[in-house]
Amino acid sequence: MPVRAEFEKYRPLLNRLTAASADIGAGDGQRVWNIYVPARRPVSQRIVDRLTNQGIACPPLDPIDTFQARFYNFCRAGLKADPGFLAAAGLDLKLPPPNIHMISRGSGVFLDINNADFLIEACEDSGFAMTPGLDILDFGGSTGRTVCNLAYGLPQIRWHCCDPSPVSIAWGRESHPEVNFFISNQNPPLERDDDSLDGILAKSVWTHFSPSASRLWLAELSRVVRPGGFLALTAHGPHDVARRIVYGNPSPDYSLLAKAPRMGKRGLLDRIFNRPETPSDKRGKVEYGFLDMLVAEVSRAGHFFSPYSTLEWQGDIRDAENADTSHWGLTFFTQQWFKTHLEPTPWRIAGYHIGRTGHRQDIYVLRNGKLER
Ligand SMILES: C[S@@+](CC[C@H](N)C(=O)[O-])C[C@H]1O[C@@H](n2cnc3c(N)ncnc32)[C@H](O)[C@@H]1O
Helix, strand or coil: CCCCHHHHHHHHHHHHHHHHCCCCCCCCCHHHHCCCCCCCCHHHHHHHHHHHHCCCCCCCCCCHHHHHHHHHHHHHHHHHHCCCCCCCCCCCCCCCCCCCCCCCHHHCCCCCHHHHHHHHHHHHHCCCCCCCCCEEEEECCCCCHHHHHHHHHCCCCEEEEEECCHHHHHHHHHHCCCCEEEECCCCCCCCCCCCCEEEEEECCCCCCECHHHHHHHHHHHHHHEEEEEEEEEEECCHHHHHHHHHHCCCCCCHHHHHHCHHHHHHHHHHHHHCCCCCCCCHHHHHHHHHHHHHHHHHHHHCEEEEECCCCCCCHHHCCCCCCCCCCEEEEEECHHHHHHHHCCCCEEEEEEEEEEECCCEEEEEEEECCCCC
């Protein structure tokens, strides 16, 4: 397997991970180097159609792999000339102010096209058609960068978005009345009736839950989703670990872990700093140590969770009422671990799509097997 030169020192980690898990890319390991692109673009296609029908000349979808970049450039250029670009056509590209949460605000536009396509493609490929009149919730949807694109592309569906951050929800509600925004708590219950939803999307939420928070929310979400409905969630799996090793992607400064006391519980930092074979400079040492420990845990237990030490560690839940990080941190799991974890719940895996969102996270599409009342 080729490894970028500066990551050659991590090759033993990659070999250990690959030996322990087939769930890297398509199982052949090579896909770690490929960037997946949405195959059909079910959301983008409809966004372009809707704009085109209003006389707006959009970049063509073909070639499909470069569409997101070309569409973002088109929007950025348009915004430069006119801050209200596309707003009259119903696509509001305005970002939340800097103090309000949004991932990837660096793009400069309120868009999340690839992820919207990936999520809907995964649902459709797992047998869940986006038929008119469905009620679908974006759980942990923040200010709504994904759900707002979904609502524009698939307006025949009633879209809902919840998040524990009241500030994010207030901005979403005010800026995007086409989506039903509401506040959820960090812990169940969710203020929804039994069987009131057809499906739920949860992007980059199970990447942070502890096993017990995951269990509580799986039970609660199976209550509010009708029998046979779906939950499509994204997770860090072996593919994501491999990308961290091979590309340093994402590239968090793992040395920050040293400043996170709770991350350091259970001897983690001792184990990291005491490894004799780690590179000598401090940053490299911590980085290697963290990845080494991650590979060991994911290979041994199929799971890794470490809570964030403070609310500032990642600002997502800073504004939530009584926010607490005991069950919110950094989470990785394998498909095998998740299958066992799901056994006591009504959820079963209907589709597993490796390395999709952000070119890193796996998408699990779960079917609610609870009995009709
Ligand atoms: C990494 S962000 C992802 C946001 C959004 N889904 C996206 O992809 O842009 C995680 C989100 O989960 C929310 N969150 C935190 N704790 C949660 C909980 N217990 N239940 C639901 N969402 C939660 C955070 O407020 C934040 O908006």
